[in-house]
Amino acid sequence: MEISELQELMRATYLERDERRGVEATFRWLVEEVGEVARALRHEDPGRREHELGDVLAWLASLANLAGVDLEQAAARYADGCPKCGEMPCACPFTP
Amino acid sequence: MEISELQELMRATYLERDERRGVEATFRWLVEEVGEVARALRHEDPGRREHELGDVLAWLASLANLAGVDLEQAAARYADGCPKCGEMPCACPFTP
Numbered sequence: 001m002e003i004s005e006l007q008e009l010m011r012a013t014y015l016e017r018d019e020r021r022g023v024e025a026t027f028r029w030l031v032e033e034v035g036e037v038a039r040a041l042r043h044e045d046p047g048r049r050e051h052e053l054g055d056v057l058a059w060l061a062s063l064a065n066l067a068g069v070d071l072e073q074a075a076a077r078y079a080d081g082c083p084k085c086g087e088m089p090c091a092c093p094f095t096p
Numbered sequence: 097m098e099i100s101e102l103q104e105l106m107r108a109t110y111l112e113r114d115e116r117r118g119v120e121a122t123f124r125w126l127v128e129e130v131g132e133v134a135r136a137l138r139h140e141d142p143g144r145r146e147h148e149l150g151d152v153l154a155w156l157a158s159l160a161n162l163a164g165v166d167l168e169q170a171a172a173r174y175a176d177g178c179p180k181c182g183e184m185p186c187a188c189p190f191t192p
Contacts, residue, residue: 003097006171013177013184021192023137034130041119041163049163054170056156060149067137067145074150075102081109088109096117
């Protein structure tokens, strides 16, 4: 699936309620889902990890719809290797 | 760009350092980037919003690589409308 297709799916499925909820509460939901990823990482359950990472991706697309951001274009920054050093693999000085 | 292509790009660009950093510190970076989205939402700067949402997407793909999750498959849950009610647009009772 294209990144733009996911964002379009989220628009078709959730835009009306995303707009009703607004940017602030949508951001809060995104953070809540990030918390669920934190919890899923404690468990060796591949299905649960997939579920929670997918939810973060979905809420990120919802937030992008409200914030006027094209996620496809946002991802393009990574298409030619590391945006900082321009290399693939990245050759920046390592920062943990 | 396909979601799987972005994840593959992140693997080619960052997997070695992602593995060296580990899941915990990669999750911390993801949260730091979510914080940068929070800040970008305070400003009417479309480029900055795109940049920060793109960084969250990228770190999410890095984390997925470490957690053994296929983001493409994770996103597929949303392909046929809301995973809860099965409708597009979503017809679940509204929750802010």
